[in-house]
Amino acid sequence: MIWHSNLGRQILLSMAAVTMTAFLFIVLGLYVSFGVLLTFFPELVNEDGWWPSNTEFLVLAGLACLALLIAGLASLKLAARLLVPIDSLAESARRIAKGDFAARAVPGDKSLGETAQLVTDFNTMAQRLQDSAEDMAAWNAAIAHELRSPLTILRGTLQGVADGVFVLDEQRLAGLLLQTEGLSRLVDDLRVVTLADSKRLDLHIAPVEVSVEIRRVVDLTGPSLAEAGLTVVPTLVDIVIDADGVRIRQALLALLENARRYAKPGRVEITTLVSEDAVIIRVEDDGPGLPPDFAKRAFEPFTRGDGSRSRRSGGSGLGLSVVRAIAEAHGGSVSYRRASRGGSAFELSLLRRHDERPHRDTNAEPSGK
Secondary structure: OOOOOHHHHHHHHHHHHHHHHHHHHHHHHHHHHHHHHHHHOHHHOOOOOOOOOHHHHHHHHHHHHHHHHHHHHHHHHHHHHHHHHHHHHHHHHHHHHOOOOOOOOOOOOOOOHHHHHHHHHHHHHHHHHHHHHHHHHHHHHHHHHHHHHHHHHHHHHHHHHHHOOOOOOHHHHHHHHHHHHHHHHHHHHHHHHHHHHOOOOOOOOEEEEHHHHHHHHHHHHHHHHHHOOEEEEEEOOOOEEEEOHHHHHHHHHHHHHHHHHHOOOEEEEEEEEEOOOEEEEEEEOOOOOOOHHHHOOOOOOOOOOOHHHHHHHOOOOOHHHHHHHHHHHOOOEEEEEEOOOOOEEEEEEEEOOOOOOOOOOOOOOOOOO
16 A cells, blocks of 8 residues: 555655665775775785675675665655555545535644644644534525515515505505615625625724714614613713724614613613723613623624514624624724623723724715614
8 A cells, every 4th residue: 555655655765775875885885995994004904805705795785685674664664654644634635625524634643743733733724614614604594594584575565566465655665665774784784794704894094083973873873762762871081093983883883773672671871981092882781681691602693692582673683793893893892791780781992093094995884783
């Protein structure tokens, strides 16, 4: 098996060549040494002469054969140790190329440090590739699920109007526009999360007065929050930071929309906290808060804490992931903790100074997720 491998054959031939070269070098070195002694120091040479006898020739030949045998066995063993992980790597790479992302290489002899590390790195890469493929499949299924409902409503209603079953009055037209707006928000949220994951979410960085942006969002969402029985209580500090004002409003809209959908009637406090390096925008409600097991994955896309309740509220499961994407694009972060009043407290942390300003994208409008 090893002889049929190009690498094994090369190792065997190389070891044999090295062994023969060393043997010939020793033999020739002896002849040259005796020649020098015979020429310049004849008194040191035996009277019987310096040329080897037949017996000595046989001994030398036997030693050469023995050296070749030892070198061959050593090379075969070395080749076997090397070929097991390399063949496994090659086979796993071929399987992955054919779509089998579960393929993994076998490290073989772990005493070969570099080879074992190569196999470990390959398996890590294969695992990440498998995770990416599974995440993509889950994303595709989730996107199809989120698009199906509004598209079905739009198609059914329009088909009913075309068939004369429904009358396109003001109320029905408002319902169609609401579904269209929902689709637009979903597409924009998907765009933000996808671009952020690929580190390509562009920002228009400029000096932004945080309290002004927050008041704009409060004025915009005030009526819908009031309908849900929520009263916004802002406690703001006037501070200017380097940020994308449109994206900041989009993130705050998502947090307030999350409170509108899931928080019980009461207060929604919006507070700004200022440190030396960052500004924290805190949105806190009266409850009920997030379940502990859900809180750990609340910022992952298409994640819901209570499926039935989310379906009634109409959420897509993207709102908090949009907040995280915008925060991380600014070099900041977002976190959740249990509020002192028993509700949810989301904290959006933004750096006061942004190091990079060459971003260009200002096309996306804030989304009320």
